Amino acid sequence: MWTTRTLWLFFKRDLWEALSYKLNFLFSLFGILFSSATFYFISQLISGQSEVLSKYGGNYFSFVIIGLAFSGVLNIFQEGLPGIIRSAQLLGTLEALLITPTPMAVILLGSSLYPLVYSVLQSLVQIGLALVIFGLKLGTVNWLGAILLFGLTILTYMSIGILSASFILVFKLGNPFSWAFGSLSALFGGVFFPVAVLPGWLRWLSSLLPITYSLEGLRKSLLLSLPLEALWPEIKALLIFSFLLGPLSLFVFRVALKKAKKDGTLTHY
Amino acid sequence: MPNNVIWTKNLKKSYPLIKSYRDLIRHPFQRNFIQALRGIDIAVPPQTCFCLVGPNGAGKTTLIKILTTLVLPNEGEAFILGHDVVREEALVKRLVGLAIAEERSFYWRLTGRQNLEFFAALYGFPHQEAKKRIEEVLELVGLTRDADKRFNTYSSGMRQLLGLARALLPEVEVIFVDEPTRSLDPQMAEKIRKFLRHELVDRQGKTVFWASHNLAEVEAYGQEVAIISKGKIQLQGRVKDLTDNGQRSLFEIYQQYVQPNGEELSGLNGRN
Numbered sequence: 001m002w003t004t005r006t007l008w009l010f011f012k013r014d015l016w017e018a019l020s021y022k023l024n025f026l027f028s029l030f031g032i033l034f035s036s037a038t039f040y041f042i043s044q045l046i047s048g049q050s051e052v053l054s055k056y057g058g059n060y061f062s063f064v065i066i067g068l069a070f071s072g073v074l075n076i077f078q079e080g081l082p083g084i085i086r087s088a089q090l091l092g093t094l095e096a097l098l099i100t101p102t103p104m105a106v107i108l109l110g111s112s113l114y115p116l117v118y119s120v121l122q123s124l125v126q127i128g129l130a131l132v133i134f135g136l137k138l139g140t141v142n143w144l145g146a147i148l149l150f151g152l153t154i155l156t157y158m159s160i161g162i163l164s165a166s167f168i169l170v171f172k173l174g175n176p177f178s179w180a181f182g183s184l185s186a187l188f189g190g191v192f193f194p195v196a197v198l199p200g201w202l203r204w205l206s207s208l209l210p211i212t213y214s215l216e217g218l219r220k221s222l223l224l225s226l227p228l229e230a231l232w233p234e235i236k237a238l239l240i241f242s243f244l245l246g247p248l249s250l251f252v253f254r255v256a257l258k259k260a261k262k263d264g265t266l267t268h269y
Numbered sequence: 270m271p272n273n274v275i276w277t278k279n280l281k282k283s284y285p286l287i288k289s290y291r292d293l294i295r296h297p298f299q300r301n302f303i304q305a306l307r308g309i310d311i312a313v314p315p316q317t318c319f320c321l322v323g324p325n326g327a328g329k330t331t332l333i334k335i336l337t338t339l340v341l342p343n344e345g346e347a348f349i350l351g352h353d354v355v356r357e358e359a360l361v362k363r364l365v366g367l368a369i370a371e372e373r374s375f376y377w378r379l380t381g382r383q384n385l386e387f388f389a390a391l392y393g394f395p396h397q398e399a400k401k402r403i404e405e406v407l408e409l410v411g412l413t414r415d416a417d418k419r420f421n422t423y424s425s426g427m428r429q430l431l432g433l434a435r436a437l438l439p440e441v442e443v444i445f446v447d448e449p450t451r452s453l454d455p456q457m458a459e460k461i462r463k464f465l466r467h468e469l470v471d472r473q474g475k476t477v478f479w480a481s482h483n484l485a486e487v488e489a490y491g492q493e494v495a496i497i498s499k500g501k502i503q504l505q506g507r508v509k510d511l512t513d514n515g516q517r518s519l520f521e522i523y524q525q526y527v528q529p530n531g532e533e534l535s536g537l538n539g540r541n
Contacts, residue, residue: 008390017379102393
């Protein structure tokens with residue numbers, strides 16, 4: 001019943017809206033270019049000076065560009081799914097969506113498609129610009145490993161996004177999941193620097209964050225050309241995260257939806 | 270219940286009151302509620318223009334939201350075409366259309382047609398069928414010429430019409446409208462009233478559940494009316510019978526049942 005056409009129409013709706021803001025695409029391209037340039041010049045200062053970086057080929061720019069490109073995609077789920085609920089509450093479209101027979105899960109999935117595709121494209125553009133303009137050097141990419149890790153990461157982060165969306169449904173603002181996974185991931189997840197530079201107890205904290213495994217695995221497959229067997233610790237960790245968080249997030253979302261309907265606050269903001 | 274399109278029995282709804290910071294500290298586990306519906310019993314026969322009138326905060330919107338599955342009742346039962354709105358939510362959603370008075374329920378930067386295309390997909394229409402149905406409903410509400418204009422350029426009346434077009438996308442038997450003529454100019458308001466009664470009820474045989482504040486429009490276009498006050502139905506009957514075929518005004522009757530003390534449940538004002 002909920003065909004790919006339904007999902008396509010969600011994508012199209014967001015594309016129509018995005019296209020109506022004509023300069024947005026252009027300026028986001030500039031944003032990518034400037035952030036890449038900033039980290040390129042920082043890397044000129046520090047590349048080759050850190051032993052920790054040598055594990056990743058010794059080049060800070062390569063290290064950080066992978067972190068930046070992929071954390072942007074993960075952010076779409078972490079911030080994007082609750083953002084979709086929040087903006088539908090604010091715009092007033094949530095009620096109109098919920099009166100249709102489309103299940104809420106399909107609405108969430110459909111609404112996250114365009115942001116996902118857009119952020120993946122942004123990541124590719126970021127890596128592309130880094131390759132063409134800033135001389136990024138990738139290894140012989142282990143595509144299978146990278147795709148597998150990326151898929152598992154998406155599953156994990158979708159669950160985190162659904163948990164955040166559940167919170168927004170009931171409490172409207174002040175989302176702790178977004179804070180916990182967003183801010184902590186940026187600081188302790190290995191986006192800007194290797195987690196190995198952290199003191200021991202903070203490294204323990206980083207081991208609780210899925211992004212740590214995602215970025216570590218993606219760097220192994222994109223920069224170091226390691227085979228699938230070498231990616232197993234990261235794959236295993238992400239499998240555990242997705243098995244635990246997937247069912248939990250769906251259960252929490254169902255409870256949250258029921259509570260919002262009971263309290264009559266579904267469309268409040 | 271037999272033969273009634275909408276039927277409720279002892280329907281009750283209370284909302285938790287939002288606590289102040291002081292109450293959160295002093296009584297963290299105590300929850301206070303405000304009663305929105307205090308046992309609603311209504312029965313709406315098929316192919317009827319049913320009007321629900323009552324002061325602000327009387328429970329009109331809450332009742333519509335329960336009947337359209339957007340809010341869960343605390344007690345009682347409600348059925349649409351014999352289906353329980355709580356237990357058979359997914360099915361009920363296929364039987365009802367809701368024209369939301371809220372202009373913000375559309376995507377403002379999309380055209381009227383693009384908005385309808387999107388919602389048609391949510392109702393599960395295949396592409397060709399959706400195109401055909403969109404043309405039909407646009408024609409029906411008289412928006413064909415303006416369908417490709419952006420929603421943010423529409424007048425209030427056109428936005429209401431698009432809301433009706435969206436509610437009519439699925440071929441449903443029951444249409445709920447919540448104050449559809451609010452803040453419209455007299456001609457547009459009249460156009461919408463005629464559309465609801467003559468087109469939807471008389472010509473297409475649908476049941477329209479119409480919440481209104483305007484007793485004159487109810488008298489002119491409603492067939493059946495219920496007066497709701499303080500969360501209870503005070504009176505229900507055929508408009509003609511209640512007004513002795515126009516000998517008495519509906520306003521006169523309304524005043525007998527609704528105290529002229531303004532807002533009924535201050536906590537509910539603006540609850541949407």
